[in-house]
Amino acid sequence: MSIFVNRDTRLLVQGITGREGRFHTRQCIAYGTNVVAGVTPGKGGRKMDDVPVFNTVCTAVEKTGANASMIFVPPPFAADAIMEAADAGIEIIVAITEGIPVSDMMKVKNFMLNKKSRLIGPNCPGIITPGECKIGIMPGSIHRPGGPVGVISRSGTLTYEVVHQLSRHGLGQTTCLGIGGDPVVGTSFIECLDAFEKDTETGGIVIVGEIGGAEEEEASEFVRKNVTKPVVGFVAGLTAPRGRRMGHAGAIVSGGSGTAQGKVAAMRESGIHVCENLGTIGEFCAEVFSEI
Amino acid sequence: MKIHEYQAKELFRKYKIPVPDGYVAFSVEAAKIIARQLGGFPVVIKAQVHAGGRGKGGGVKIAKSMDEVAKFSRAILGMTLITPQTGTEGRLVKKLLVERALPIEKELYLSILSDRATAKIVIMASVSGGIDIEELAAKAPEEIIKVYIDPLLGIQAYHIRQVAFGLNLPSAVIKQFTGMLKNLYRLFVDYDCLLLEINPLVITAEETVAAIDAKIEIDSNSLFRHKDIMEYRDIDEEDPLEVEASKFNLSYINLDGNVGNIVNGAGLAMATMDLIKIAGAEPANFMDVGGGATAEMVENGLRIILKDKRVKVVLINIFGGILRCDVFAKGIVQAAKKTGINVPVVVRMEGTNVEEGRRILAKSGLNLVTAEDLKDATQKVARLVKGEE
Numbered sequence: 073m074s075i076f077v078n079r080d081t082r083l084l085v086q087g088i089t090g091r092e093g094r095f096h097t098r099q100c101i102a103y104g105t106n107v108v109a110g111v112t113p114g115k116g117g118r119k120m121d122d123v124p125v126f127n128t129v130c131t132a133v134e135k136t137g138a139n140a141s142m143i144f145v146p147p148p149f150a151a152d153a154i155m156e157a158a159d160a161g162i163e164i165i166v167a168i169t170e171g172i173p174v175s176d177m178m179k180v181k182n183f184m185l186n187k188k189s190r191l192i193g194p195n196c197p198g199i200i201t202p203g204e205c206k207i208g209i210m211p212g213s214i215h216r217p218g219g220p221v222g223v224i225s226r227s228g229t230l231t232y233e234v235v236h237q238l239s240r241h242g243l244g245q246t247t248c249l250g251i252g253g254d255p256v257v258g259t260s261f262i263e264c265l266d267a268f269e270k271d272t273e274t275g276g277i278v279i280v281g282e283i284g285g286a287e288e289e290e291a292s293e294f295v296r297k298n299v300t301k302p303v304v305g306f307v308a309g310l311t312a313p314r315g316r317r318m319g320h321a322g323a324i325v326s327g328g329s330g331t332a333q334g335k336v337a338a339m340r341e342s343g344i345h346v347c348e349n350l351g352t353i354g355e356f357c358a359e360v361f362s363e364i
Numbered sequence: 365m366k367i368h369e370y371q372a373k374e375l376f377r378k379y380k381i382p383v384p385d386g387y388v389a390f391s392v393e394a395a396k397i398i399a400r401q402l403g404g405f406p407v408v409i410k411a412q413v414h415a416g417g418r419g420k421g422g423g424v425k426i427a428k429s430m431d432e433v434a435k436f437s438r439a440i441l442g443m444t445l446i447t448p449q450t451g452t453e454g455r456l457v458k459k460l461l462v463e464r465a466l467p468i469e470k471e472l473y474l475s476i477l478s479d480r481a482t483a484k485i486v487i488m489a490s491v492s493g494g495i496d497i498e499e500l501a502a503k504a505p506e507e508i509i510k511v512y513i514d515p516l517l518g519i520q521a522y523h524i525r526q527v528a529f530g531l532n533l534p535s536a537v538i539k540q541f542t543g544m545l546k547n548l549y550r551l552f553v554d555y556d557c558l559l560l561e562i563n564p565l566v567i568t569a570e571e572t573v574a575a576i577d578a579k580i581e582i583d584s585n586s587l588f589r590h591k592d593i594m595e596y597r598d599i600d601e602e603d604p605l606e607v608e609a610s611k612f613n614l615s616y617i618n619l620d621g622n623v624g625n626i627v628n629g630a631g632l633a634m635a636t637m638d639l640i641k642i643a644g645a646e647p648a649n650f651m652d653v654g655g656g657a658t659a660e661m662v663e664n665g666l667r668i669i670l671k672d673k674r675v676k677v678v679l680i681n682i683f684g685g686i687l688r689c690d691v692f693a694k695g696i697v698q699a700a701k702k703t704g705i706n707v708p709v710v711v712r713m714e715g716t717n718v719e720e721g722r723r724i725l726a727k728s729g730l731n732l733v734t735a736e737d738l739k740d741a742t743q744k745v746a747r748l749v750k751g752e753e
Binding site for chain 2: 099147148171172173174175177178179181182183209210211213214225226227228229230231232233236237253255256280282283285286306308310311312313315316318319320321322323328332348349350351352
């Protein structure tokens, strides 16, 4: 088992003919993901390697039965691409694009309230169920199939670091996903925690947070009330100065809220095992998850 | 992106939001000319820097005569203004806003912002104007009126009524306030603002409303569609090293510590700063060279970090994954030779061909210390900071 994506996922790539889109589509195919279609307006009828390219998501879904989409469309056009995918009935939409205006994402988020699609991202590395399906830009090789750990994070390379250490300590993963570093994202930590709690193969969960917003606090509250599996938490940005955006658009301590210290405290109060030293998170997890 | 008060007021005028008459001045002479043109006293002299709390730091004065205009302008221009928001180093004042002082009957608070948790646009208002809204939110949240607006629907008449009646506005100003709030919302949406704040919004003795302060923060990610706002960027308000880093697409923030660091990815960069603290030192900066780091970016990053003389050690932490470490290591060696490193540089990298990459670094003969993993890197930084290696 896994959450959101597996070997039955049929992937479509929006922006498949761009440099990034092409490179990462090839990486996903090499990993074993079933890429069934690509979409680039105006390039319908062509092929990217063996993948047929269509002008619209609607036609691509009709012809290929795609049920997931990976978006590499540049920021000015990315919100439109997400809405197009949602309108075409795509179940899982993974938006990799960084730099989408907040106002665009607020419209997208409200638009999607009435849609059955799940949006992951934007500004995220994507989602991977090791050994089955990789949708995103993460290096497949660092992952270890078979579970029992589920990983949720707000960032990219920080997640790779955590996953790499888990794999080295013999801890495989059920699914790993980045929810994105923007202030407004599609899927919340809570929705992922809920899915991992219900997933029978996931025995423990790692949640990797960072400064900004109140997502980690809300997630902690959810864990306290609804999660029976052991949870390890990490929060980046203990040394971040106030009032500065730390690379990610959403990573900012404004006034007294959104601090790493506050998030760590909320996690501890909810019974989450907090690891403070990223260099030792692998050993830390091995210890906490030893009972699984 | 933050803009100055006088720039925000330019946008207000464009959207017919009432503001006092006034202009920006870059010299004492210009301030006097503006005061003369305003044709009456008192006038307000306001320091223009990208930080709030200017009044508390002595950056806002009311002048009752031309002599006072000269005196206050001379005092404020060129001063290092320290406010609760600038930190101890303060900000050098290079511009003034000189404007007519209005007869104030009542001060209110009004702002519009994007709420990340609900993905709605929020209007916040309070009858307590001129105060710190975050303090008020902590002390008496019930005194803040909050009206949530679906960005797909836009502002409706009932939203405005909720704010206007919540503020107990006198009936004489309700019509003017309604028009103003509509225009304010339009400005917020048109320019992709993250925050638009008027603190205080005043009701004058003549029963009119006016924005005597104006603060606007625009979403940097939206600047591709706001070419006119790009002209509002004020390099004087930014750290010179940060300005240089932005030219090379490096996300960089200058801090006070002694260990420089170059990392790919914002989350990992923050976590690396935290590790420097665990190693018993303080991070000298935040630097994210992006998910797809290249040797050229690291070269520019290294050059910028080494300009900060407080830096005693540099930690490079690259988690490539798909990236080939041998190619990257060659790049680092080249960059180090070109830049001329005079402090130890600890390099931790991960990705394809990592063994070959480490060999290249070791053979280079440069002051490069390779680390096996993050734990090892942290320990090596700690030893170097203490001067044990």
